[in-house]
Amino acid sequence: MMSQVPLRTAEERLTFCEAYFTAVGAPVVYATDGYREYELPRDVDKELTDRPYYWMWVEQTHQEVQPTILRLAFTEDAFERENQRLREEARAEAEKQNLNDIQPMFFRPPTAELVTLGSFRLDKMYASLDKRGQFACVVPQSWKETSALVPWLMMNMTVSYRCDLVEQQFWSVGVCLSNGQIVERFYDIIRKISMKPENPSRFADVKALTMVQAFQRGQTHVAQALAARPHDWAVSAQQRLERELQQVRLYYQSILPDVPDNEKPLVQAEQKRKERELAERSGPRIDIVVKQLALVGLMER
Numbered sequence: 001m002m003s004q005v006p007l008r009t010a011e012e013r014l015t016f017c018e019a020y021f022t023a024v025g026a027p028v029v030y031a032t033d034g035y036r037e038y039e040l041p042r043d044v045d046k047e048l049t050d051r052p053y054y055w056m057w058v059e060q061t062h063q064e065v066q067p068t069i070l071r072l073a074f075t076e077d078a079f080e081r082e083n084q085r086l087r088e089e090a091r092a093e094a095e096k097q098n099l100n101d102i103q104p105m106f107f108r109p110p111t112a113e114l115v116t117l118g119s120f121r122l123d124k125m126y127a128s129l130d131k132r133g134q135f136a137c138v139v140p141q142s143w144k145e146t147s148a149l150v151p152w153l154m155m156n157m158t159v160s161y162r163c164d165l166v167e168q169q170f171w172s173v174g175v176c177l178s179n180g181q182i183v184e185r186f187y188d189i190i191r192k193i194s195m196k197p198e199n200p201s202r203f204a205d206v207k208a209l210t211m212v213q214a215f216q217r218g219q220t221h222v223a224q225a226l227a228a229r230p231h232d233w234a235v236s237a238q239q240r241l242e243r244e245l246q247q248v249r250l251y252y253q254s255i256l257p258d259v260p261d262n263e264k265p266l267v268q269a270e271q272k273r274k275e276r277e278l279a280e281r282s283g284p285r286i287d288i289v290v291k292q293l294a295l296v297g298l299m300e301r
Helices: 010-023 042-048 052-061 076-096 120-132 186-190 211-227 232-258 261-282
Strands: 028-032 035-039 069-073 135-140 149-162 166-176 182-184 195-197 285-299
Touching (some): 010 035, 010 120, 042 052, 042 120, 149 186, 166 186, 166 211, 182 186, 232 261
Antiparallel strands (some): 028 035, 135 195, 149 166
8 A cells, every 4th residue: 555645745746857857858947946947848748738729730830839948836935936036037028128008918927837746737747657658668778788688577557445445556567578487566676777768679589478478477466466465445345335335225215105106116216326326436346557568678697
């Protein structure tokens, strides 16, 4: 189960954004304490800003447009400080341009946005990461082509224990494509190894298992591991669900005698629907969502 909320502090959110924008090739154009400005490449702009019609117009008319500057504040102090700076700089620039009487009415200075948990921009970055990180093929930075590599399929997934409450756990499983060995907590094992991208064709001649076979082995392993765990939480959840279903039944039993005969089928159908919705919402189950697959080449030890 998750023991802490990720990116719960301003420092963690800043570190996350720095890593994200470095990875997607968006340079920092201005930086101060708790604040960054990034110049967005076009593909990143499309993923982080919600303006599809604008990009449709740009591409259909072959317009050359200036890159978007994303202004992100990570603390309240930085948010207020930088917005004040942006207003002053915009005002000074406007004075240089000798605007007429009408133009100032439509002039708006650029503004920063505060990055918090659940903010629009952070959610967009999550979605971008999900899209970009669905599959990767990497090898160690220190690898030389004269050295042998052992290919592993890494499966990173979230396991959600769902009932009237939800708890999540991150799982990472590695399946060796050479011999079928399965290793749990695989990401934790390799996370400190500096990696670089590699073409998947590099491993074409050193695999005993296909990617599909390795994926199926990983799925089976996770399912068996979950089945072997205690399920007290599910038993308790089912008991709570039964009590709630009983309350629904008692309610409809109490009103049914007073319902006209021609309307009783409708009331009974409504009861069934309520019971079904309650079971779907609160019935205990485990959902497994594979968030990322990666072909990882590791050097032989």
